[in-house]
Amino acid sequence: MEDEYTIGDLVKELKINKETIRYYEKVGLLSEPKKNTNGYRIYSKEDIEMIRFIRVIKGFGFSLKEISILIHGEILCGSIEDIITMVEGKINELNIKINELEEKKSLLEKVNKTLSSEDMEACNDLQIYIKK
Missing domain, CATH: 1.10.1660.10 (Multidrug-efflux Transporter Regulator; Chain: A; Domain 2)
Structure with a gap:
């Protein structure tokens, strides 16, 4: 029991x-x-x-x-080869997701840099776009 x-x-x-x-x-x-x-x-x-x-x-x-x-x-x-193939496929999926996230991060860093800079024209353009 x-x-x-x-x-x-x-x-x-x-x-x-x-x-x-x-x-x-x-x-x-x-x-x-x-x-x-x-x-x-x-x-x-x-x-x-x-x-x-x-x-x-x-x-x-x-x-x-x-x-x-x-x-x-x-x-x-x-077969251990089948397990390896499955794990390698999962690694590839993760690498694709990592690359996508790195691209998004890079874009956000550029946007942040632009917004943090003294380039008020870009900020004004963004505010106009947001209000639409």
């Missing part, structure tokens, strides 16, 4: 809400839990570890669909 947990235990242990746990069950990331005689869901230590795994991988930017592929596909049990 020591390795049996209620959904409330998982909420406390993992600092996650019940709806998230139920959603993970619904989409197949967690297997259907056993139920006790009262009909309450009973979870195992493996379920706790799976939720921790999901949260860590999600923190790396993987979608729940990608996590499902990792869990249920043959990727975790199969």
